[in-house]
Amino acid sequence: MKIARTENVLERIEGMGVKRILPIGNDDFRKLRENESYYVDKTLMIKDFIEMQDEVTLIARPRRFGKTLNVTMLKEFLILKRIAEIFLMVWQLWIRNTRMRLIQDLSFILHLKILKEPR
Incomplete structure (x- = not known):
């Protein structure tokens, strides 16, 4: 018996006059945001990961639970954080x-002024 795959199916849902995509099988956080798709907000998970400060974290959840989506969300956050750090370094x-x-310009001007003043 062959099971129909729904990974590539995108269903449109109308909510409050705005059509949004219900992503089925999409596990890329950036694409979800760019397409303004529905997703369950798990951004507080980032805070938990940062507070744990573990080198390795095991995410043991059943299939289709959103593990890959959460990892891509964490990756996007860390990329943005790194870009912000680089921008701050360049700014400083x-x-x-x-x-x-x-x-240097002020000291040069003061130096010239001192040299030109009559004694």
Whole structure:
């Protein structure tokens, strides 16, 4: 007996005048967000993972429970967090370099002013 696969089926549901996709078999968090699909919000799981500080975590759940979706959600969060950290580092370097240039320019101007003043 052959079981029909519903992994590629996308059902449209109308809710409050907005059509949203009910993803069946979609396990990519980014695609769910881009397509404005329905999904169960498990973002508090990220907080639990961060608080545990374990090197390895076993997620023992039955099939079709959303394990892969949760892992891709965690991956997207960590990527965004890393991008934010890199942006902050670049911003701080830019500010530090701008300050140094400003201090150098000011010291150069003061130095010239001291040299040009008659004694």
